[in-house]
Amino acid sequence: MANDPSILDTFFEECEDLIVALTEGLTEMRDGAADDETVNAVFRAVHSIKGAAGAFALDELVGFAHKFETVLDELRSNRLTTDENLLRVLQRAGDVLADLVEAARDNIPANRDQVDPVLNELQAFLGDEDDQPEEEFVFEAMTLDFDSADDQSGYQVSFRPGPEFYACGHDPELLIKALNELGSATISADDTALPDDFADFDWESGYLTWTIDIQDLATDLGILEIFQFVDDLCDLKISPRDTPLTPAQPQPSNPKISQILRQPRRLRSPQRMSTPQLTRRP
Amino acid sequence: MKTRILAIDDSPTIRSLLTMALEKAGFDVTTAVDGVDGVQKFRDSDADLVITDVNMPNKDGFGVIDDIRGGEKNRAVPVLVLTTESGAALKERARAAGATGWIVKPFDDDALVSVIRRLTGA
Known part of the structure; x- marks a missing residue:
């Protein structure tokens, strides 16, 4: 160009x-x-x-x-x-x-x-202040261990957006869609952090923790790229699927608030991917 | 409907580069020549994403983000900062201003389009 x-x-x-x-x-x-x-x-x-x-x-x-x-x-x-x-x-x-x-x-x-x-x-x-090359803001290339990669069946990503996440114009649905394109994904939402009382509900806070289980993914580089702009705006955990994340401790939730929240819809899955299963944690 | 991009930069060269790259990728592009023009065009249009330079006359890029985030119309629109700065300082400044993400000049066309698609779901 x-x-x-x-x-x-x-x-x-x-x-x-x-x-x-x-x-x-x-x-x-x-x-x-x-x-x-x-x-x-x-x-x-x-x-x-x-x-x-x-x-x-x-x-x-x-x-x-x-x-x-x-x-x-x-x-x-x-x-x-x-x-x-x-x-x-x-x-x-x-x-x-x-x-x-x-x-x-x-x-x-x-x-x-x-x-x-x-x-x-x-x-x-x-002086010496500007005598060094500018620090580049780049992703570090990872050395892949192909022997162990054969055993890697995928990753589990868990994230809970904080208030700044929304204030900076991010949308969790778009991140989930991007993750879904990396491999066959199963998506669940944990709503146990919702306040009991509707009066305590803050519309600009993040209460839902999203967990995306991605199969057939050998490296987490694609995940890191998707979270490039939000890694410090949400509580983010990325782990290989063979070491599952510890589920959040259940807390009392108000079913009325849960009903008010829009039910997350099933994502359109690319043709080469299997349809993700949208489930809610108990 | 095409995804609508508002590109704000005082450099005609950068505006031309952005327009060519984004139109080639199928986006509908509107350009603005500085921060004041950018905020006005944002209010007059329905941009799905804003790209703004930082150093501009009249109103800089962070002022543009302030006006967008502080306004009533489409205040949660994704805003990408386009800058020659790099490093942790850029991330801190952009984040504090309410930017959704940042692209370092000179930008790679494919990388820019990829980020826009991810932030808009296009």
Whole structure:
């Protein structure tokens, strides 16, 4: 998609506008006419170039813009103060960024003799703080033991959404549907945590604990991906099916509230999957 | 009916990339050029999911989420934050703001579509 020439043209047109905004902002800063919004606008210009350049794997441009925006972020957060030296380096950085955009557009290598000294000057404002690569937020690949995987017949997933789960726009039914697509699944809902008295019922709390038994699943990577955004928004337990979860201790429940709750419906099962059985725990 | 996506980003390049990737996947895409435009278009439309950049003029992405979560209309809509930040700090900031999830730029088209399908049931 990012190889589409029309998108690349859009990017370089956008860069022209952003370089103009950057130059104007840096000039205001040099003339002492800048306010907080000027610094924010300069930051956004560099940040936007970096963000879009990443889509086209323009690594030299991204790397320089990252260092430049980090210094600007320190400045707008008042962790750096404006002085003559800083303004001089920012001006040079603006010139280098424009040159890097031009080099990328012309598809020629950057002039490292011009880029590297300015990179070093930017780095000097950051100390060692930004000298490390950014921490990537990725899933760790697991080493699979295929001998034991032969014996693995599936996983049991149990989760009870907390209040923030709903506040952030999540829906347990969608998670259950996604789990159901990983393998033949049996789904049950434990409603024993429902309050006895209707007056105690909080509509934004999670009372149901969902347990999904998935057969024929050799690894839990798919499960972890499904819970990527909610692993700390719910009480989540994932265990191999050969070590079943301890069932929750039964508590008195009010049948009237249970009746008010929508009865979970049977999920539509993909053709290659068996139909899940929806049961309620005693 | 197609799943409706509202994509908010001040970068025309990112808006074009999002539009091409999402329309190719069969979604109905509306774009907004900054946070204020995004909130207005959210109120004027029936988006099934919102994608928002963080650093934008007029109103940033977290301000957009504040307005959506604090409003009356469709306040539980899934909102994906699109950002160049990564790491635990991003997760903390996005979560505190009420974001449903996050995608790091540059984004992979297939991964983005997969997340959207999972969050909307499309």
